[in-house]
Amino acid sequence: MTIDISQFYQVFFDEAEELLAEMERLLLGVDVAMPDPEDLNAIFRTAHSVKGGASTFGLTDMSEVTHVLESLLDRIRKGEMALTSNHVDAFLAAKDSLKMQLDGHRHGASVDQEAVANVRMVLHDLAEGLVPQAPVVAPSYLTAEAKSQHPTEGAHRYKIELPHVEQRDISALVDELGLMGRVKVTPLDGGRSAIIITTHESLEDIIAICSFVLNPEDLKIFEAPALTPEQRAIEAAERKRIEDEQGWGFFDMDEEAGAAASEDVSDDERGYGFFQPIEQIRALAGITNEAPQPAAQQRPDPIEASEVAAEQAAEKKAAKKDPHAESSSIRVSVEKVDQLINLIGELVITNAMLEQRSSTLDPMGHERLLNSISQLGRNTRELQEAVMSIRMMPMDFVFSRFPRMVRDLAGKLGKKVDFITNGAATELDKGLIERIVDPLTHLVRNSIDHGIEMPAARVAAGKSEAGRLFLSAGHQGGNIVIEVSDDGGGLNRERILAKASENGLAVSENMTDEEVWQLIFAPGFSTAEQVTDVSGRGVGMDVVKRNIASMGGTVDIRSARGFGTTISISLPLTLAILDGMSIRSGEEIYILPLSFVVESLQPAREDIRDIAGRGRVLKVRGEYLPLIPLYQMFDIEPRITEPSEGIVVILETEGRKAALFVDELVGQQQVVVKNLEANYRKVAGISGATILGDGGVALILDVAALVRSSRQLLDDAIVS
Template sequence: MTIDISQFFQVFFDEAEELLAEKERLLLAVDIASPDPEDLNAIFRTAHSIKGGSSTFGLNDMTEVTHFLESLLDRIRKGEMALTAEHVDAFLAAKDILKMQLDGHRNGAHVDQDAVANVRMMLQELSQDVVPVAAPPAPSFVQSAIKANVSTGGRRYRIEMPHVEQRDVNALTAELGLLGRVSVMPLPGERHAITVTTHESLEDIIAICSFVLNPDDLKIFEAPALTPEQQIIEDRERAKVEDDMGYGFFDPIDAPTQEQSEEERGYGFFQPIEHIRATAGIVAPAGNSAASAAPVQQVRAEPSETGEPAEKKAVAKKDDKHAAAESSSIRVSIEKVDQLINLIGELVITQAMIEQRSDALDPMVHERLLNSVSQLTRNTRDLQEAVMSIRMMPMDFVFSRFPRMVRDLAAKLGKKVDFITNGAATELDKGLIERIVDPLTHLVRNSIDHGIEMPEARAAAGKTEAGRLFLSAGHQGGNIVIEVSDDGAGLNRERILAKALQNGLPVNDNMSDADVWQLIFAPGFSTAETVTDVSGRGVGMDVVKRNIMAMGGSVDIRSAKGFGTTISISLPLTLAILDGMSIRCGEEVYILPLGFVVESLQPAPDDIKEISGRGPVIKVRGEYLPLIPLYQMFDITPRFTNPCEGIVVILESDGRKAGLFVDDLVGQQQVVVKNLESNYRKVTGISGATILGDGGVSLILDVTALMRSSRQLADDAIFS
């Protein structure tokens, strides 16, 4: 029987990526001068877990890197080496290599084998450069204890076990390996003895053994310290145990001979990895043929007497809380979530149709039916909110990407930066989460490169040498506001104006600061004196603004010279549902996103002016705004051509205001957004479509595009 394990590959890829992210977070937070043993153990466990998983699936290239990484981490966590900044840099570099290898196996991406070899060599050299450090004295648990040898990393305990199954020996060896060095040797009568070198207490060892054996059946005593020659022999035996026993989790597999059949090699149980990749349509990563050709290890989880795998019993103590957390959540593909959201959208539309048709019924005659419709409306709204919350993800998914980037970029530029985040639990739609990463990355890089000064300049200005960079998120009305702030030098108004004038942009000395700050979003604008690989080419900020505007958001800048800069991004919580205003023009009904609407009014004749060659404008409280006749934009026949007979809706986008001339206002409602481009084609001035309660299709206006296409807005003179 052949089991298709391709379905498990994605689970391993996802979990490995999470472990790598957790490893990076722990490394960036670790106190190098005085590391917390729990943090070191947690970092070690991430490497150990990736090593076990990659070995299971035959990803030998990842197994080799994590083996060197794990060995070095093991020495550090046992106090045999002092943690240094060089170690942290090496561990972060190894994390990058593992991520590259992971992407290679998942997507067939190129893997730089030279970079892999360099990191492996670096880890190996660091692990050989052992600098013994004094370990804290361990308390005496046995009255006749022999003095511990500090250089071996703690006390040595010998555990003699009765006859047990080999799988139980493997499981117990793996679990005790988390406490320190472990070696196994056979005893007469098919028994085994496990030697543990650890700083942990004897009670901890007994507690772990009790998951597999009765403590009364064990013989535990403290063993004398090893000589250096004996230590070398034990290290070799320990490495052999790891290889032969599948790192403590899997039964040993004999090396296949050429005469063995595929069934004998284990391929009758698991498919070869190259066959799995071919079935999944994943090509082997470039430059990684050796790893690609590795067979998948055979895994056999035999039930114990209680019907559970012995491995599960062995790790039960440490993983109780973790298992409880896992049992409260499940992995669901985003395609299934999107399908569910689409179905709920259809349900909302159907409910709106029922509600609209029931409005014509006599409430006295059909009271019970109308009550049922009202109940359906409430339940549908609650269901819609519950389903939409599934797509909501905390901003921590975005924020967690930046500590490493800030650390590396600050070191590259010779600056000191304290990175502070706030509001990481604030939730945003997954679609927006993915699209906001690149704009935020550019803003954070700009703050470090252009905003925060060099330590000497900050000290001369009376500031701390380390600049502070803030990244925060929070709700504001129906939007989420993300801010990138720094306490650096702030924007230089004179330099920006000079550069804008040099680029041919229309500027004058009477411009407000807010208008001057917006100039940095112009294409090709940069005040950097030199071009570097960090910035200075004048590309990026205009793309940042364009991407944010495409998400229905806006960008605002506040800056004070010498005190810092804050860039504020406002985004809708989701793109799937929209609060809109229904407007009518001729026989057509359109939806205006409510976030762009300032007010609506019916102008007086004296408020409408015509500017030669530029079209009409409307005067609103002393300010002249461009007037956009919607019927002209879409070439439809309106009911009114005189703005004084219709309605003008004042819109605001990107700091600009304009009046939209329509026939009538229909109402305000929440609509489910349907993608028009994927179902039809892209239409200028239209961002999507929705289905109304009467079953008709209504187009959603792209306010930003409409205002951009208006010829009056292209000329700043109209606002002077």
């Protein structure tokens, strides 16, 4: 009987992606000097499980990479080879290659076969104890087939004798030459070293590369004889012997050997381990869902240490009570969850209609009916909350992306950074959690590049050599607050004011610190002295604020010179359902998101001023705010044209306030947000729509767009 395993592909893809993320997390947290055997075993198991699943589904490209990776990991965990930073770098590069291959099989994305071949060669070199080349894209002068099958065929071999130089110069030269071929370092008499390179490049190109590090006149370069067929055969035989010892026979076992070994090989060794639930893999590895902390990060302040210990103790206690808690879950597609949420939204609307229709009935004559409708309303609210919680995802989904980025970026800039996270279990709506990734990436990169100082500068300032970068999330009321904080040099008020003045922004020395910090969100604003590929082009911070504002959030900055900077982001928990204020203008009813509403009032006639050519402003407790008549924005026939006879709602967004003039306030309610653009088209000043209890449609106002479009805001100095 033939079993169709194609139905399990999606299961393998999901588990493989989780396993690769787990592998990266473990690699970033491993102590290279004294690795924990359990960590090494856990890393090995993730590679083994991915290999087993890939082999079962015939994904040979992934199984080949994971087999080499698994074999090298096996030697390290058995103590046959010491773990080094080169190993960790190569393993992370292998993880990236596997993720790329996985996306290729899953989504049809392009796969850089040159990079994959290069990673495999690096892993082979490490297994043989050679100095590896950098795990980057392989040179373009070789075809993918030539690199993967015959990486040295037809190549030249050169021996470069170096003068007495520092080890860092040798490492730099090896890294550069490693881009051209296979490199090996050998010792010479007198403490000198020589580099043997096998490459398809010309001698002139090699000398040109060397000249960036050393004086070409100090080099002695010889063309080493090419390997004879016998030497190549010996080398091939030796490589095969090593590969056989490492288990490469898995891929080319004949039927007799397979039959003979079948009785002694477990299902897990055949590669069926991919069916093992990810929760069991994590349990065997002793891994929790919290993001790993490098060794330097596991020594926080005493208060922090006590909090961490309490959290870990609570987690262990909960695990003992219910050891199978993690496994009691199922995978459900996002489309099904969204469909369920839409249906709940329709149920909420239908319940609101019933309540409105029944409000005119006689309570005495229809008591049982009204009680049933009331009970239906309570059940609907509970069901709505339960279904909305399905859409919520932990912030660890975002936080887990940053340890690798922090490690790589800090190494590139020559800085030392301890990355600490808190509140990774805090939940946020899936739609928001995907959109917050890019803004947080900008903020984390800026903190490392601009905030945290170089190690020497930190020591001179009396700080620890390694800077601290904190990423935290927590609930405050109906919002979630995400903070990116560093203990670096803080913002430079004078430099920001000077740069803002140079860019033509209106500034003054009397501005508060909060107002000065907001200047960095101006388009094209940057105080970087040099433009790098990390930051300094003035692109990013204005995009950060605009993206967060589009999600109904706000950004706040706190900074102290010499002590660091904290950027705080406040977001609503979800965009699917929001608390709104119903307002009327003419015959139309609109919804204002309550998160933007400061207060509402009926203004006095003397507080309203006319500004020639700029409309009117309203004086509220000594502050002049631009007055926005809603009926003018949407060309509505108003009932009231005089603000003193109507209602003014004070709105605040992006650090600016405005007064919205409407006819009256209708009420306050929770509304189900419907996407207007998907069902009709994009309308300026409107962010969505909802259905009211009477069946009518109410538009939800885009407060940020209304405030920006107000003519009065073109000039801050309306009233001096």
